[in-house]
Amino acid sequence: MLCASIEPSPPLRGASSTQISVVMLCDTIMSERSNSKIICPREAITAKDIILTGDRPTGPLHLGHYIGSLRARVELQDVCKQYILIADMQALTDNADNPAKVRENVLEVMMDYLSVGISPEKSTIYLQSAIPETAELTMYYLNLVNVGRLSRNPTVKNEIKQRGFGEEVPAGFWTYPVNQAADVSQFKATIVPVGEDQVPILELTNDIVRTFNRLYKTSILRECRALTPSIGLLPGTDGSTKMSKSLGNAIYLSDPSNIVAKKVKSMYTDPKHIRVEDPGHIEGNTVFAYLDVFDPDTAEVARLKEHYQRGGLADGTVKARLIEVLESFLAPIRARRSEYAADPAEVKRLLKVGTERAREVVQRTLDEVRDALGIVRL
Numbered sequence: 001m002l003c004a005s006i007e008p009s010p011p012l013r014g015a016s017s018t019q020i021s022v023v024m025l026c027d028t029i030m031s032e033r034s035n036s037k038i039i040c041p042r043e044a045i046t047a048k049d050i051i052l053t054g055d056r057p058t059g060p061l062h063l064g065h066y067i068g069s070l071r072a073r074v075e076l077q078d079v080c081k082q083y084i085l086i087a088d089m090q091a092l093t094d095n096a097d098n099p100a101k102v103r104e105n106v107l108e109v110m111m112d113y114l115s116v117g118i119s120p121e122k123s124t125i126y127l128q129s130a131i132p133e134t135a136e137l138t139m140y141y142l143n144l145v146n147v148g149r150l151s152r153n154p155t156v157k158n159e160i161k162q163r164g165f166g167e168e169v170p171a172g173f174w175t176y177p178v179n180q181a182a183d184v185s186q187f188k189a190t191i192v193p194v195g196e197d198q199v200p201i202l203e204l205t206n207d208i209v210r211t212f213n214r215l216y217k218t219s220i221l222r223e224c225r226a227l228t229p230s231i232g233l234l235p236g237t238d239g240s241t242k243m244s245k246s247l248g249n250a251i252y253l254s255d256p257s258n259i260v261a262k263k264v265k266s267m268y269t270d271p272k273h274i275r276v277e278d279p280g281h282i283e284g285n286t287v288f289a290y291l292d293v294f295d296p297d298t299a300e301v302a303r304l305k306e307h308y309q310r311g312g313l314a315d316g317t318v319k320a321r322l323i324e325v326l327e328s329f330l331a332p333i334r335a336r337r338s339e340y341a342a343d344p345a346e347v348k349r350l351l352k353v354g355t356e357r358a359r360e361v362v363q364r365t366l367d368e369v370r371d372a373l374g375i376v377r378l
């Protein structure tokens with residue numbers, strides 16, 4: 001018998017003793033939930049907070065990543081302690097057949113971080129697989145969550161559907177939220193910047209934290225809150241709601257000028273704006289959506305919008321402006337990137353130093369966890 005996380009648990013009719021203990025664990029989880037407070041407003045973050053966030057290294061990062069998370073990391077590294085993980089073990093949960101893809105993207109993602117201005121001194125950037133204690137913690141946590149709860153996780157359910165796994169879902173993929181709970185709680189992180197889609201994973205994290213603290217009569221683990229992006233998703237160049245690698249509609253931070261120009265020229269605008277004289281629509285017009293986000297001259301953008309709606313402004317003219325705006329945004333990022341790209345050993349060293357710093361913190365937490373659990377020490 002598996003009980004739901006939101007529905008009331010079924011009666012215990014005919015339950016065996018093991019079933020009863022599963023239900024009891026689940027009941028406690030339900031009563032311990034407090035979802036309403038899981039989202040943290042940006043203004044509430046103080047120097048006392050600890051941030052943990054990261055990315056799966058499955059491809060280069062794009063403008064959507066920048067707007068959705070990288071920009072906030074650059075800002076928050078001056079506010080409080082910040083850990084950033086390159087989640088290569090999590091990336092393997094659905095790429096076991098292609099580990100080279102994960103390996104090749106580790107330093108790429110590190111270079112993306114460094115080139116947008118995430119400082120390896122202010123932030124602690126680390127490689128997930130180089131901290132084996134996280135895998136150990138994951139094993140302890142797997143005992144604190146039941147199978148029914150995992151199968152109902154909306155984030156994973158969606159991802160299983162997107163990837164067409166069906167019954168063939170790798171067990172590692174299915175349980176990755178538990179591994180993510182370990183990523184977060186091993187630093188006693190209080191704030192986790194993530195997209196809306198990841199919030200159920202943080203609810204699970206807090207459930208595990210509460211269950212651990214209650215079962216082992218301790219208070220060593222801390223609950224976290226989500227910091228979700230303040231603006232909506234940056235659309236893809238094709239006008240679809242999300243920029244993503246798999247949709248092939250992304251502009252990468254590492255794209256050279258000619259590729260950026262080509263992508264902007266092919267951008268989705270207003271399909272009804274056929275002749276220059278025709279009045280055009282700015283709602284759902286990707287070029288204007290990007291100008292709103294990237295063009296610092298808001299008065300000029302307002303003027304262009306007005307002209308476009310009135311008629312007489314060509315898509316090509318607006319696109320030419322966007323190309324210029326994106327160039328001035330990307331040029332310094334590209335310049336820093338090429339410096340790092342010329343010295344991969346240094347990039348690796350920076351990741352190693354961050355990983356060592358992170359591992360010390362994780363080892364201290366694991367010592368506390370083993371003590372709380374009463375693991376036999378030899």
Ligand code: TRP
Binds near residue numbers: 053054056180
């Ligand atoms: N699941 C995140 C993603 O797909 C990556 C990630 C792994 C993460 N561990 C994390 C994010 C811990 C925040 C906190 O991008």
